[in-house]
Amino acid sequence: MINFPNSISHYKFIEPIGRGSTSEVLSAICLDNQNEISIKKIDMEKYPIELEFLRQEVSFWSSSAHPNVVGYYGSFVEGTVIYILMEYCSAGSIYDIMRYGFPRGFNDEFIIATILKGVLNALNYIHSNGQIHRDIKPGNILLCADGSVKIGDFGVAASLFQDGQRQRARYTVIGTPCYMAPEVLTEDHGYTEKADIWSLGITAIELATGEAPYSKLKPMEIMVKILKSPPSKLPTNAPYSAEFRNFVEKCLQSDPMNRATAEELLRHPFIAKAKSDSYISATLLTKIPPIGERLRTIEKQFSAFSMKEQTLPPQAEHPPSPMQWNFEGIEQPSHPHSEPTESITKGRFTITKQPSSGQSNLSEADKENQQLKQTVRQLQQKVESMECEMDQMKDQIRLLTQLVQNIMK
Known part of the structure; x- marks a missing residue:
C-alpha cells in the first residue's frame, strides 16, 4: 500500500x-x-x-x-x-457529467444500470458493516477514467452499532431534502439503511430524467411533498423498460419494511443489464472532455454569455457553471469569469487580475460593457449568498423538525 x-x-x-x-x-x-x-x-x-x-x-x-x-x-x-x-476520480461526479452533457438524463438504460450496480455494490458493503451513508445522490457518485463507479462523501454517514450492539434505527434528520426517505423526516420509529435505498430510487429517476422529483421546490415544500404524496415514479409517457420501472418501485416504497435491500436489488433483472466499467468509459466518458477541459470550456461559454448582455435566468436555473465534485450539502454551482478585470468573489474564493496597460484608454462602449459585467457579477454573488442561506435554512429545518417531533411524542 x-x-x-x-x-x-x-x-x-x-x-x-x-x-x-x-x-x-x-x-x-x-x-x-x-x-x-x-x-x-x-x-x-x-x-x-x-x-x-x-x-x-x-x-x-x-x-x-x-x-x-x-x-x-x-x-x-x-x-x-x-x-x-x-x-482522485478524474471524470468527476455524475451530477457534473449530467449538467455538462446530459441535462435531460441518460437515454441508455445500460448506462443507468451500470452506474446503479456500482452504487449498490458499495451500499451492500456499507450496510453489511452496519453503516448508513445517508446522502446518496448524483453529486456523491463519482467516476474514474476507466469508467469505475465510486461513492464518496461520508460526512453524514452513521453507524447502526453502539457499544458493540446493533441499534434498531437512527433518529437524526440529515441528508439532502430531495433524496430523503419519508421515515427520515417523521422520526416516529427512526430509520435504517433502507433510507439509502429510497435515495437510490430518487437517484435512478434523476439519472433517467435529468432532475430529482420536487427539485425545484423549496426545502420545506419538498419535505411536505415527500410525506404527503405517493412515492415518485418514472414518467408514464416515456419508453422505459418494465424492469427499470419495477426497480424504481422496489426502491420507493413508503414503508421501509417493504423496500428492497441492496443485496436483493443486486439480483434484480434491471441490474442484470449492467455492463462492465469499460462500457461507461467507451459510451459515456468518450462523449465528454476531462474535468479540467470542461471547466475551461464553461468559462469561455460564460464569458460569451456576459458579452451578449444577457440577463441571469430565474434562480432555479443558472448560466453555465464549472464542473465540480460535490462532497456535502445541496449542490451549489459556482460561476466563473474567464476575463476578470477586478477582484471577483466566487463563494469564498477571490480571483484578482491586474489591469493591462491599455485599459486606461477604454472606449465608452468598453466601459459600458465592463459595467454590465460588474452587474452580472453582483447578481451572481447575490445568488451564491442565497444558496449559502439555503444551507443554513436546511440546518434550521432539521432542528425544527426534531423539536416538533419531540413535542408530539
Missing part, C-alpha cells in the same frame, strides 16, 4: 475540482510518489465544525476497502486547516 505524507508541503495543488458549504476539494500531486490524488480542505477558523463530526466521517471510511468506495489515504491538521487525502 502506498504511503502518503502528513504534511501539505509534500503536495502540489493542480486545480480546484469541488467545494461544499465548509470545504473545498483540489486535485494534487504527491511529490514523494508522483501519485495524483484529491485533497479536501476544511478551514476550522472560517468554518468551525465539531471534530467529532470529522472523526465520524473518517472512522468507517478509513477502514473501508471496496472498489466502489472512494479510497481514503489519510488526514492531518496544519494550523487551522484539516486536510483529508483521498482517491
Whole structure:
C-alpha cells in the first residue's frame, strides 16, 4: 500500500475540482510518489465544525476497502486547516457529467444500470458493516477514467452499532431534502439503511430524467411533498423498460419494511443489464472532455454569455457553471469569469487580475460593457449568498423538525 505524507508541503495543488458549504476539494500531486490524488480542505477558523463530526466521517471510511468506495489515504491538521487525502476520480461526479452533457438524463438504460450496480455494490458493503451513508445522490457518485463507479462523501454517514450492539434505527434528520426517505423526516420509529435505498430510487429517476422529483421546490415544500404524496415514479409517457420501472418501485416504497435491500436489488433483472466499467468509459466518458477541459470550456461559454448582455435566468436555473465534485450539502454551482478585470468573489474564493496597460484608454462602449459585467457579477454573488442561506435554512429545518417531533411524542 502506498504511503502518503502528513504534511501539505509534500503536495502540489493542480486545480480546484469541488467545494461544499465548509470545504473545498483540489486535485494534487504527491511529490514523494508522483501519485495524483484529491485533497479536501476544511478551514476550522472560517468554518468551525465539531471534530467529532470529522472523526465520524473518517472512522468507517478509513477502514473501508471496496472498489466502489472512494479510497481514503489519510488526514492531518496544519494550523487551522484539516486536510483529508483521498482517491482522485478524474471524470468527476455524475451530477457534473449530467449538467455538462446530459441535462435531460441518460437515454441508455445500460448506462443507468451500470452506474446503479456500482452504487449498490458499495451500499451492500456499507450496510453489511452496519453503516448508513445517508446522502446518496448524483453529486456523491463519482467516476474514474476507466469508467469505475465510486461513492464518496461520508460526512453524514452513521453507524447502526453502539457499544458493540446493533441499534434498531437512527433518529437524526440529515441528508439532502430531495433524496430523503419519508421515515427520515417523521422520526416516529427512526430509520435504517433502507433510507439509502429510497435515495437510490430518487437517484435512478434523476439519472433517467435529468432532475430529482420536487427539485425545484423549496426545502420545506419538498419535505411536505415527500410525506404527503405517493412515492415518485418514472414518467408514464416515456419508453422505459418494465424492469427499470419495477426497480424504481422496489426502491420507493413508503414503508421501509417493504423496500428492497441492496443485496436483493443486486439480483434484480434491471441490474442484470449492467455492463462492465469499460462500457461507461467507451459510451459515456468518450462523449465528454476531462474535468479540467470542461471547466475551461464553461468559462469561455460564460464569458460569451456576459458579452451578449444577457440577463441571469430565474434562480432555479443558472448560466453555465464549472464542473465540480460535490462532497456535502445541496449542490451549489459556482460561476466563473474567464476575463476578470477586478477582484471577483466566487463563494469564498477571490480571483484578482491586474489591469493591462491599455485599459486606461477604454472606449465608452468598453466601459459600458465592463459595467454590465460588474452587474452580472453582483447578481451572481447575490445568488451564491442565497444558496449559502439555503444551507443554513436546511440546518434550521432539521432542528425544527426534531423539536416538533419531540413535542408530539
